[in-house]
Structures are given as structure tokens and as C-alpha cells.
Amino acid sequence: MEPSRLSFALFILEFLICLIPLYSSDDHGTGCPESRNSSLLNLNHTYEFSMLQHQLRGVMTVEDGCSFRVRQFDMLEGSDVRWWGASGEEFENLTKGFVISDQILNKTYANESFVVSLRKNVTWDQIKVVSVWDLPTASDFGHVVLGNSTNSSDFLPAVQTKGQPTMLENCRVLSENYRVRWTLNENEDTVDIGLEAAIPFVNYMAFGWANPTVSSKFMFGSDVTVTGFREDGMPFSDDFFISEYSECMIGKDGTAEGVCPDTVYEPSDQESVNNTRLVYGHRRDGVSFIRYQKPLKSVDKKYDFSLNPNSKMTVIWALGLIKPPDSLRPFYLPQNHGSTYGHLTLNLSERVNNCVGPLDAQDKQDQDLVNADKKEPLVVTVGPAIFYPNPPNPSRVLYINKKESPVLRVERGVPIVFSLQAGHDVAFYITSDPIGGNATLRNASETIYFGGPEAEGVQASPTEMTWAPDRNTPDLVYYHSIYTQKMGWKVEVVDGGLPDMYNSSVLLDDQQVTLFWTLSDNSISMAARGEKKSGYLAIGFGREMVNSYAYVGWVDDYGNGRVNTYWVDGKDASNIHPTNENLTNVRCKSENGIITMEFTRPFLPSCVNGDMPECKNIIEPTTPLKVIWAMGAQWSDSHLSVRNMHSITSSRPVHVLLMRGSAEAEEDLRPVLAVHGFMMFLAWGILLPGGILAARYLKHLKGDGWFQIHVYLQYSGLAIVFLGFLFAVAELRGFYFSSLHVKFGLLAITLVIAQPANAYFRPKKPSSPGEEGSSKRLLWEYVHVLTGRCAIIVGIAALITGMKHLGERYGDEDVRALVWALVAWFLIMALITIYLEYRQRKRRGNRTPGRSNWVLGSNGEEEDIDLLSPSRVAEKESRSSERMEVQLEPLSNR
Numbered sequence: 001m002e003p004s005r006l007s008f009a010l011f012i013l014e015f016l017i018c019l020i021p022l023y024s025s026d027d028h029g030t031g032c033p034e035s036r037n038s039s040l041l042n043l044n045h046t047y048e049f050s051m052l053q054h055q056l057r058g059v060m061t062v063e064d065g066c067s068f069r070v071r072q073f074d075m076l077e078g079s080d081v082r083w084w085g086a087s088g089e090e091f092e093n094l095t096k097g098f099v100i101s102d103q104i105l106n107k108t109y110a111n112e113s114f115v116v117s118l119r120k121n122v123t124w125d126q127i128k129v130v131s132v133w134d135l136p137t138a139s140d141f142g143h144v145v146l147g148n149s150t151n152s153s154d155f156l157p158a159v160q161t162k163g164q165p166t167m168l169e170n171c172r173v174l175s176e177n178y179r180v181r182w183t184l185n186e187n188e189d190t191v192d193i194g195l196e197a198a199i200p201f202v203n204y205m206a207f208g209w210a211n212p213t214v215s216s217k218f219m220f221g222s223d224v225t226v227t228g229f230r231e232d233g234m235p236f237s238d239d240f241f242i243s244e245y246s247e248c249m250i251g252k253d254g255t256a257e258g259v260c261p262d263t264v265y266e267p268s269d270q271e272s273v274n275n276t277r278l279v280y281g282h283r284r285d286g287v288s289f290i291r292y293q294k295p296l297k298s299v300d301k302k303y304d305f306s307l308n309p310n311s312k313m314t315v316i317w318a319l320g321l322i323k324p325p326d327s328l329r330p331f332y333l334p335q336n337h338g339s340t341y342g343h344l345t346l347n348l349s350e351r352v353n354n355c356v357g358p359l360d361a362q363d364k365q366d367q368d369l370v371n372a373d374k375k376e377p378l379v380v381t382v383g384p385a386i387f388y389p390n391p392p393n394p395s396r397v398l399y400i401n402k403k404e405s406p407v408l409r410v411e412r413g414v415p416i417v418f419s420l421q422a423g424h425d426v427a428f429y430i431t432s433d434p435i436g437g438n439a440t441l442r443n444a445s446e447t448i449y450f451g452g453p454e455a456e457g458v459q460a461s462p463t464e465m466t467w468a469p470d471r472n473t474p475d476l477v478y479y480h481s482i483y484t485q486k487m488g489w490k491v492e493v494v495d496g497g498l499p500d501m502y503n504s505s506v507l508l509d510d511q512q513v514t515l516f517w518t519l520s521d522n523s524i525s526m527a528a529r530g531e532k533k534s535g536y537l538a539i540g541f542g543r544e545m546v547n548s549y550a551y552v553g554w555v556d557d558y559g560n561g562r563v564n565t566y567w568v569d570g571k572d573a574s575n576i577h578p579t580n581e582n583l584t585n586v587r588c589k590s591e592n593g594i595i596t597m598e599f600t601r602p603f604l605p606s607c608v609n610g611d612m613p614e615c616k617n618i619i620e621p622t623t624p625l626k627v628i629w630a631m632g633a634q635w636s637d638s639h640l641s642v643r644n645m646h647s648i649t650s651s652r653p654v655h656v657l658l659m660r661g662s663a664e665a666e667e668d669l670r671p672v673l674a675v676h677g678f679m680m681f682l683a684w685g686i687l688l689p690g691g692i693l694a695a696r697y698l699k700h701l702k703g704d705g706w707f708q709i710h711v712y713l714q715y716s717g718l719a720i721v722f723l724g725f726l727f728a729v730a731e732l733r734g735f736y737f738s739s740l741h742v743k744f745g746l747l748a749i750t751l752v753i754a755q756p757a758n759a760y761f762r763p764k765k766p767s768s769p770g771e772e773g774s775s776k777r778l779l780w781e782y783v784h785v786l787t788g789r790c791a792i793i794v795g796i797a798a799l800i801t802g803m804k805h806l807g808e809r810y811g812d813e814d815v816r817a818l819v820w821a822l823v824a825w826f827l828i829m830a831l832i833t834i835y836l837e838y839r840q841r842k843r844r845g846n847r848t849p850g851r852s853n854w855v856l857g858s859n860g861e862e863e864d865i866d867l868l869s870p871s872r873v874a875e876k877e878s879r880s881s882e883r884m885e886v887q888l889e890p891l892s893n894r
Helices: 003-025 091-095 670-697 705-732 740-760 775-810 814-845 872-881
Strands: 046-048 057-062 067-075 081-086 098-104 109-117 129-134 139-145 170-175 178-185 190-197 203-209 223-229 235-242 259-261 277-284 287-295 313-323 341-346 369-371 378-384 396-400 407-411 416-420 428-431 448-451 463-467 476-481 490-494 504-507 513-519 523-530 536-541 548-555 561-568 576-578 584-591 594-602 625-632 654-657 662-665
Touching: 046 139, 081 091, 081 139, 091 129, 098 109, 170 313, 170 341, 178 313, 190 203, 203 287, 223 277, 223 287, 223 313, 235 287, 396 476, 448 463, 504 662, 513 536, 513 625, 523 536, 536 594, 548 584, 548 594, 561 584, 561 594, 670 705, 670 740, 670 775, 670 814, 705 740, 740 775, 775 814
Parallel strands: 369 407, 378 416, 407 490
Antiparallel strands: 046 057, 057 067, 067 109, 081 098, 081 129, 129 139, 170 178, 178 190, 190 287, 203 223, 203 313, 223 235, 235 259, 235 277, 277 287, 313 341, 378 396, 416 463, 428 448, 428 476, 476 490, 504 513, 513 523, 523 594, 536 548, 536 625, 548 561, 561 576, 584 594, 625 654, 654 662
16 A cells, blocks of 8 residues: 555544544443432433523433533633532532532533533432532522423423523524513413513613504504513513603693503503513623513503414514602603614514523623722621522621622722621621632631621621721722621722822922832832823932833733833943842733833842842832933833833932932032031041140140130030031931931031030049049049040041942042042041150150159149050059158248
8 A cells, every 4th residue: 555545544544533532422321331320310301500690591401320411501601610519509508519520611602502421420319409600709600400300301492481480482682782582371371571681770671562553663552561670679570551752741630641551541450451470580790681471362452462473573672771760650661762772573483592692791790889988987787698699698698888798899098997787606807718708618728808706796886997908909809707608799999099009109300200109117019100191101219210220110012011120221222121129019000091000129129149230229218219200102021122212201310208208309419518528527627636636735835725725626626516417407308327427427426515515524633733633533534535536536437438428429420539538638637646646755755754843833733644544543653652852942041
């Protein structure tokens, strides 16, 4: 055989092998062992699915002990939907059920038929209820109860009215969002009609028969049934007659005209004229469904028409708003239908079903909505479950402000007060788990945002608790009882406005960008909002874009908000380098071209490699943060080019005072700092050191000149230090201890202020030249000298760190030269001090040791003795033991 033919034969063989499973799936009975067949198995019985959620419809037939068949199956898509088995249809039994098939219902189904195989470890003996079940929300979309059969071996056309009320034999599309379903009961001379529309709750559905004698203007004189829902959520179905194209009006004589209920035309015979009987009604997923029954032959010949099931008759329909009853007209009245109306011909006996798939409403939220107000507390109670939105559910559920399990809408940053009155057995909490009832009991995890076992109270003694959702709270959370599953419902967390979500905000330069922030222990949450339309918004930390850390927010081509971080070291696109900062709670959105971005970052970046640029991007809350901004037309996650350059930017940075919650535009403070620096140099570099030198090296001069010089220089230096300090604080509007310069400066000022106070409390010196000084005097001298010298050393350190701080702030190249000049000055001062110290020690060496020569009348003390010399005490002791020689001149020998 040729290779080509061989390949073709192998291909055909593989194709046939692939077809074998497809054919075997239709005949599951042949492969099912008899051991799995149950005595309870009721084959060839059709079960109708109830509709609880997601517009579920369909019928089910048990095939054998291993499978069942589903036909004409409709369902809106869920998240993780499975076939579910339970021992009963009660809440406790359903929630304790189990998955019975590996099939995942992960799409929208439209009139589909298929066979479902049970898991190998599942038998029909275990199953009383088969449900379509959403696992994440524990939601029952619909189910059948095995044993409750329609008693029909035929498929859907033979379904009787004893089945599920949502199941009717025929369906006709009236408009894109409106359908009519019906089942003809000829033996009973009735027709069951189901109206189904994806409309708001406050709208009506109208359907009826036109006057058989007219060929145009079919609305006029027609017999119409108007259906809808009352304000309490209960359905209604009323028989109307259209006598005029107007709202129902009742004259003074009691006559009515317009679109009026039959009972208004004949108020004395309300039973016979209103021949419409409500059967069932519900609102599910934003879709209204109401089923009613109408007789084929009417007793009322004036306002109702007899229906011929075997002939084509013209029917009319309309949708529109409905007006609730009032004191003048105590009935629901349809308003103008606008353009949503029409007519068609219909034969009730014909089998029609052109309704493919479920109706999918745009707004599926029907539950009551409660908007939280920070002024009024939300009253939490319990009550009976009537319209609980997520079946199955317990018999009692949570009520908020007297509404059954409403959707609660809260705003980030707005505190909400709950008045808990649901009872001691209902502990209120807000959680990430859609089921509630303490997820840990189901081996699941949850995040609790508020409440807990202590959040309980009764009406006589309510407990008030406050919850303030913040920017980190997800958009959707749930309120429940911590003790019972599925008692509550959804909490929608919306952005009520950035000012409510953040503690502080400022306008940046040119008032084109608003910056918001909230400080926490180790991180800062920030938001930036542009005030004009742009393609992206960028903020940077630095004096200008070059050498700044940038945060860029934009919305990509897929509609996703993005925030990226960069280090910018130049003015070209190639100088924009992506960084890996640890950003959390990142959001970015564009509303009408206005970009808003949010993120949270730590004060200290978490860096593995300390050489990365982002490792230096440290935020110190006590230090002003220099912030700039830029906007442009478009941004890209990669391959930045000239097209991505900004079109507008800030003209100067703004200093954001994070702790104060304020900001100020950066000004050139170099003149201010220059004056401050000169004053401090004059004090710490000239006056104060000069005073110390005078006290140490001028005591050998007669008189107290050295003391006067010392005092004048010290007080002058102290005054200039104080003035320089006040000048800097006033111009800079405060100071921050985080700066090393400020720490040295404050310590130096503290030491220099201590000197005059120390001098004020100095003990008295000895009254006579030979008298020994007190220990207090000696201690004071040591403290005074040490404090002065330490003050000078710390002051010099403050001068040098101040110059360094000036260079870091403005990047001036001249600062380095000034620092070296300052160092040179103090080196010269050190050399002068060394020279003076040498001269003084030389002068001491020229004196006769061990002897003191006093001349009567000399009041001088040897003030030039070094107070810190260790030999001073020994010298004094030796002097006291020596004999003092006093030379007396004879008064007269004459």
C-alpha cells in the first residue's frame, strides 16, 4: 500500500474511534451496571425545573441508574454552577447537599438538550432533590423534586398546568424584551397565559384581544389584561377595556371612559366582568413573569370577547409605566406606552415556540436598596423571608430599616452607625464571604471587616456600632449573621468622593492636580486626580521630573486601570526606567477623560537589592515631600517614545506637609538660609569661641577685663543664636527633628542657654587669697567649662551639617566650597588655640613651683590655673602646708 493511502486509512480509523464516545453518550443505559439501579428509580417520568434564579427552565427525565436527560434547558451564566443533590428541598438539606456530576454549567444555555452522567460514587438512593447550584454563593437556580412528576411520558408539549407555573407549552416573541407564553386547556375552556418581560419593577405588561370587527386601530375597543407588581412586591392581573385613547376618567355621573378596568365600567358586577384569574407571578433577575388564566367563553359580552382557539385572532400588547392607586382612583392605571406596543395574529391551538434562550435584563437588581447616611443609624432587625434574593434561605432573615435583606450601599470614608436589634442569637458582621455563618465552619476562609460575636442587641436595648469603610474595602462585601448562613445580602462599597476617603488633600502647582493622602503606622495611601482631560496622569517626588520617582496612572486599550512606577534620570524616553515598588490597593480610572489613580506604599521600600533606585525612595512623614505632576495624551507599558512625553507639567514643586495636611509652593529660600547661616557662623565661629578663649587665656591680665570680654562675647553670641533660630523657624514655618542639622542645632542651643543659667547659680569664690575653695565651687567650675566646650563642638557640627543640608536641598555646587572654607576657618581657630595654650603653659613653667609670693595689697587669685589640670588639687594641698612669707616694709626707722 502506498504511504499516502496508508496515512489516509489511519486518519479514517482515528476519526471513527473518536466518534465512538459520542454515540455511546446517547445510550447510557447500556453501560450502567444493574447494581446502581434503585427500586426508587422512576423511569420515563418528566420533571420540570422550578425557576428560582438565572431564568432557569427545562425538564428532566431519569434515564437509568447512572444518568438523566435534560431538554430545552435555559439558564443565564453563573460563576461555578454544578449539578447538586440533596435529601430534601428545605434550607438545611439543600445547603448540606453534594455535587452529583462532573459537568460544569459554565455558560448561558438556550433551549439545549443533553445527557448528564452521575459520579461513580453517587446513586439515586441518595438523591431526593436535583438542583442547579452555584457553589460560590450557595445559590439554588432551580430544582426538581424526584417523585413529583408531571405524569407525562411525552416531552414539553404535553406538560400540564399542574407542573411548574413558569412552564407553558407555547411561546411567541412580541419584542426584543417581551414574550407571551400560553397553554390551551380546551377541556376546561380556558387558556393559561404567561407574560414575560425584561422591564423595570414599576412597569406594566399588557396583552389582549382586539375587537374582531375592526381592521385598524386595534387598540380602540380591545379587551386587555394589564399585569404588574404592587408596591409590596405582590403580582396583580386585572381585566381592562379601552374605550378611549386616554387615561381612565370617571365623570360626575359615574360613567368611565379611557383605559379603565372592567370593574370601573360595571362596579355593581365585579365578579363577572373581571374574568382574569391570577395564577402566579415573580420577579427574577430583572425579568417580570406573571401567569393568569382566562376563559375562552366570557359571560361579560360588553367588555370581554369570546376566544376561538382554532382561528387566527388579532392580539395587542404594550409595555409602559404604571400609576399606583390614589384616593380618586383606587386601582393601578397604565400610563402612555410610548413606542413599546404592537399587534399580531395568533392561533391559540397552534404549537409555536420561537423563544430561544432566556431573557437577559441589563439591570438584574430588584432587591430594595438602602443608601447609608452617616447622620442616621441603620436599624438591623430580623423578619420573615418573603422575597429573599438568594435562595435557599432560612425562614428568618435580616432586615435593615424595615426592608427585607436589601442591598446596602455605603461610601468609602463615611462612617456608618448600625443600631443592632436583631436579637442575642443574631450576631451581625460584614464579611467577604457571600454565605456568612462563619466560613471557618465550612473549612473556608473569609475576611471580616466589621462586627462579630459582640455585635448583637435587642429592641429594648440596642447596640450601636460604627463602621467606616476605607479605600481598601472591596467594592462588594456581604452582611450576615455569624451564627446562621444566608441571613443577609450584599454591601456595595462605592467611592463617595476622594475627600471622604482620605484624611488630607491639597492642590498641586497650577491647581491642575489634587493630591489626597492618609497616613498609617508604616505606610501612606495616596490618590491623585487630574482636573482636566488627559490620557495619563503622573506625579513625581522631587524638585523636577529629572531625578524624580514617578507614578503614572492610565487606562490601557482593554479598559484596565494601570499604575506603574519609574525612576527618571533624564529628559528623554530612554531615561524613564521602570521600578518595582511595593504598591498595593492600586486603582486607576478615567471618567470623561479625568484620570484618578490610587495606591498604597510603605514609607520604607522593601528592597532585596539595595543598589536599585527605588530603594532610596523613602517617605519621611515629618519631612516636607516635594511633589510635581505631568499629563500627556497616551502612555504605554513598554516601548516608551516621544509620543508618550507629557504635554503639560507643573512649573514648580509643592512641598506637601504630610503630618499637617497642608502644602506650600516651593520658594527659593537660599537668601533666608544664607542670613540664618551667617548669623550662626558669627555666633558659633567667632563670638562664642572668642568668649571661651578670653576666659582661658586672658586671666593673666590685671583686673577683670578678661571677665568682661568673656561675658560680652558670650551674651552677644547667645543673642545672635536665638535670633537666627527664630528667623529660620519663622521663614521655614516650623522645623522637623528628623534632620541631623536640626538635632545638632537644638542640642547646641540647649547647651549654650544652660551656660548663663549655670553662671547665675555659681557658688561664691574664696573671700581671701589663701582660702581653700568649696567643693561646690570646684564642681561648678568643671561643669561650666565642660558645657561650654561641648557647646562649641556641637555648634560646629551644626554648622557643617547645615551646609550639607543646604547642598542636598538645592544641589548648589558652591556649597561644597563653603563647607571647605568653614573647615579651614575652624582649623585656623584650632591652630590659634594651640599657640595660645603653648604660651600659657610656657608662662606657667617660668614660675617657681611649690611657692606662692603674695604681696600685701594684691587681691588677685591665680585665675590662670587650668581648672581641668589634675595637678591643681595637689598644688593647693602643698601650698597650704608651706609657710607663707609676707614681706613687710617698716613704717619708719626714722
